[in-house]
Amino acid sequence: MSKFAEPMARLIEELKKLPGIGSKSAQRLAFHILRSSEDDASALAAAIHDVKEKLRLCSACNNITDVDPCVYCSNPTRNQRLVCVVEEPTNIAAIEKTRHFNGVYHVLHGSISPLHGVGPEHLRIHNLIKRLERSEVDEVILATNPTVEGEATAVYLTQQIKRDHLPVKITRIAMGIPVGSDIEYTDEVTMLKAMEGRREL
Numbered sequence: 001m002s003k004f005a006e007p008m009a010r011l012i013e014e015l016k017k018l019p020g021i022g023s024k025s026a027q028r029l030a031f032h033i034l035r036s037s038e039d040d041a042s043a044l045a046a047a048i049h050d051v052k053e054k055l056r057l058c059s060a061c062n063n064i065t066d067v068d069p070c071v072y073c074s075n076p077t078r079n080q081r082l083v084c085v086v087e088e089p090t091n092i093a094a095i096e097k098t099r100h101f102n103g104v105y106h107v108l109h110g111s112i113s114p115l116h117g118v119g120p121e122h123l124r125i126h127n128l129i130k131r132l133e134r135s136e137v138d139e140v141i142l143a144t145n146p147t148v149e150g151e152a153t154a155v156y157l158t159q160q161i162k163r164d165h166l167p168v169k170i171t172r173i174a175m176g177i178p179v180g181s182d183i184e185y186t187d188e189v190t191m192l193k194a195m196e197g198r199r200e201l
Contacts, residue, residue, distance in 0.1 A: 008034065060131075062107040062124045064089045072104050079103045081138040085128065085157065087111050087145055095143065103141070106131070111149040112156055118149075120156055128157075132166045139169040146175045146193070 004012065008030055015026035033041055057063070058070035061083075065071070072078060072092075082103030086092060087110060095101050108123045131137055142157060144150035158170055176194025177186050186194070 057107075060127075061105050062109060062127070063092065063105060077102070081136065082141070083128075083131070083137050083139070084141040084143050086143050087150065087153070091143065091145075103139075108144075108153065111144055111147070111153040113149045113152075123153070125157065125160070129160060129164065129166075132161060132168050133164070135167065137168050139171060141171050141173065143173045 011030045011033065012023070012026045015021055015029050016023060018026075021029070033044065036044075054066050055064050056066075056068065058065045058068055058073055060069045060073040063070045063072065067074070073080075079102050083106050084095060084101060084103055085106045085108065086095070087108050089107050089109075092105055092107070095105075106124075106128045108125065108128075110118055110123050112118060112120055112123065128140075132140070140157075140161065142154040144153045154172055161168060161170055174193075174197040175190070176197050177183060177190060183191075
């Protein structure tokens with residue numbers, strides 16, 4: 001039997017469904033919402049409703065957007081012939097922070113992971129291949145994560161593009177030792193990638 005009133009218990013149960021939120025965190029959030037003003041609680045509820053109601057995927061790149069095409073795909077100052085492939089919409093922000101990439105994106109919404117039952121058919125690869133077939137792209141930058149799943153996804157995409165003899169340059173983001181870290185504590189795989197990705201100065 002719950003020690004909380006039914007509305008509070010229900011709110012805690014719903015909050016526990018969020019990633020990284022356990023029972024204690026869910027209780028803290030629920031009590032914070034309870035102590036909030038009516039206006040603040042209504043604003044939170046409206047924001048959650050708007051996310052579900054107004055956001056959708058861009059028909060060109062699969063980024064989450066409220067306009068279609070998204071702000072990147074519809075921007076005439078961006079190089080539409082340079083496509084950076086990422087796993088998740090959140091990866092775009094990290095690339096945009098550099099202020100040096102002026103191309104567009106393609107979001108896969110995941111990576112190939114047989115252990116978790118995620119195959120190529122579960123990712124948004126089909127419309128990427130369609131973009132390449134229409135000869136709209138000169139270069140594809142594979143910016144999947146430097147994980148086993150990210151590497152498998154990059155290899156799969158490379159094989160697909162080459163198998164279809166698509167006239168596009170395929171590049172992979174460089175990987176290696178992070179800036180500000182110490183070589184002494186670098187694992188062998190990271191060190192190998194750093195050595196392989198070395199460039200002339």
